Amino acid sequence: MFQLSSEGLQAVKKELSRYETKDSAIIPSLFIAQKENNGWVSKDVVDHLSKVMEIPESKINEVFKFYTMFNQKPVGKYHVQVCATISCALVGARELSSHLCHELKVKHNEVTEDGRFTISRVECLGSCGTAPMMQVNDRYYENLTNESAMNILRGLK
Amino acid sequence: MSEVKYLTEFYHLNEFQGLEGYKKNGGYVEAAKALKMKPEEIIDEVKKSGLRGRGGAGFSTGMKWGFLPKNNEPRYLLCNADEGEPGTFKDRLMMERAPHQLIEGMIISAFAINSKKSYIYIRGEYDYPIACVRKAIEEAYAAGYLGKNIFGSGFDHDMDVYVGAGAYICGEETGMISSLEGLKGQPKLKPPFPAVQGYLRKPTIVNNVETLAAVKYIIRDGAQGYKKYGTEKSTGTKLFSVSGNVMKPGNFEVPLGYPLKDLIELAGGMKPGRKLKAVIPGGSSAPVLNAEEAMKATMDYENLASLGTMLGSGAVIVIDDSQCMVDMLGTLTHFYHHESCGQCTPCREGTGWLDKIVHSILEGRGRLQDIDLLIKVADNMKGRTICALSDAAALPVLSFVSKFREEFEFFVREGRSQVKGTNYAQMHH
Ligand SMILES: Cc1cc2nc3c(=O)[nH]c(=O)nc-3n(C[C@H](O)[C@H](O)[C@H](O)COP(=O)(O)O)c2cc1C
Ligand code: SF4
Ligand code: FES
Secondary structure (H helix, E strand, O other), X not given: OOOOOHHXXXXXXXXXXXXXXXXXXXXXXXXXXXXXXXXXXOXXXXXXXXXXXXOOHHHHHHHHHHOOOOOOOOOOOEEEEEEOOHHHHOOOHHXXXXXXXXXXXXXXOOEOOOOXXXXXXXXOOOOHHHOOOEEEOOEEEOOOOHHHHHHHHHHOO | XXXXXXXXXXXXXXXXXXXXXXXXXXXXXXXXXXXXXXXXXXXXXXXXXXXXXXXXXXXXXXXXXXXXXXXXXXXXXXXXXXXXXXXXXXXXXXXXXXXXXXXXXXXXXXXXXXXXXXXXXXXXXXXXXXXXXXXXXHHHHHOOOOEOOHHHOOXXXXXXXXXXXXXXXXXXXXXXXXXXXXXXXXXXXOOOOOOOOOHHHOOEEEEEHHHHHHHHHHHHHHHHHHOOOEOOXXXXXXXXXXXXXXXXXXXXXXXXXXXXXXXXXXXXXXXXOOOEEEEXXXXXXXXXXXXXXXXXOEEOHHHHHHOOOOOOOOEEEEEEOOOOHHHHHHHHHHHHHHHOOOOOHHHHHHHXXXXXXXXXHHOOOOOHHHHHHHHHHHHOOOOXXXXXXXXXXXXXXXXXXXXXXXXXXXXXXXXXXXXXXXXXXXXXX
């Protein structure tokens, strides 16, 4: 069963009193919980948040399913998101994500056997002038080549 | 013609990010000045400056502020930093390099519209810009520029950041309001416009990062001084994000009315041996221009409208002659299908159909009549929905198909790209 750490719980409580309405704390709390649950939101997470926030599960579910930054299924330790929208596509972003999949022997959106990586193609990340780019968990890596991207991934602990 | 660094004058200085460095270079002088003015005077100056919203629609900022009810009801200021329009990366630069510039513009704007609370809604992926803005807000509180009795004027204002969670539609102002309220980010029917009934049903002004930052300079130089740059109806400077097939992509600040061809040159021009094929001049929702049109376009609201397209968010996407337009349209139909919030049938179904049809052509299953079907589906999506996303999805399709029809026909007939010579599977997968 998922449970927030005591710091996580404190953080959620803080969000609950931060905005004009309690519902506004749902998104920030989902971020806090997702981070503590290996990068995804399981049913457990929603149940637990519902209890500590005193907000119906249905409401939390509705919000979390709407936004792409909440993962609905497990992802690798490193979630590698390659932007494949037009500016990036113009300079080889799709070739890049295919290359990463090929090197790591995994299909898009699946987890590598060792649990370390998930490669996805995503929509514009506001990094169109430094394309191709990828976001690995919270961090942007820009001006990539197939080789430099693979080196970055190999260098992750 | 080179850049005009008006808003971006000090962006090369690392110190401009922090409060001390910002103050050393003219920071918070105009906030102090504005809070001694009458709010109506500020609104009037903004109206006279001709400033138009930099987020996409280009609506007069002063006029929008004027729609607020004339009473003492609480009202909110909401800064749109969701920056999701493909090709756009200027708000990110502004928040990273000059978070205090935005905060100062917001303090002045909030005072003008008598708002005691504002939010900066930043897209969740912008981890670093979020950190920059949060730090700057802390510094501003510590210095007494936010909170109670700012500059001894008796004006109180609180500011906070709200972090989005990945949804292009939250860039649409009413979608953003829904999201801030803790709901799905679905747009709401207008009217009522947010200025009358917005966040928590209270009057709310939503403005883009660049719009709010510009307000400081209108106070500094006055409406007349501000209008020194730009054209009669498109005043001031604008940050253009240039991306795609150019040598040096990046953000460039130039006066509105600047020739598109010179802007491409500022971005280093085309790659050796490559020719310009097409330009999307205002973010992915703007209809595409062919090379000939692009060569005569100037970057102002009026000229781009006369060419059947728009300035939008100022994202200039440059496409060279090595690119397949069918393939590029496929990335756009995929985007809009993914981002439709699904409330309106024409948008939900239409974006799905467009994406399906373009991909059936790409995958070699297309029929010639599919090209006209694309036009028909797109036509049916226009002007019938709660928000403008549906139109934004339809317009690129119509322009791609009408201007590059031959490429679509070739793809249908041969099952491969006229430009690349290969089929879709061989192209990148
Ligand atoms: C689908 C859609 C997406 C939008 N995305 C953004 C955005 O990311 N940033 C933005 O400032 N405006 C965006 N807008 C425009 C906003 O609705 C609104 O017009 C703008 O924030 C107003 O600020 P401005 O007058 O300063 O431009 C979008 C509009 C639509 C229809
Ligand atoms: S037009 Fe599309 S995105 Fe906009 S409200 Fe309707 S379904 Fe949602
Ligand atoms: S199109 Fe890829 S980051 Fe914008």
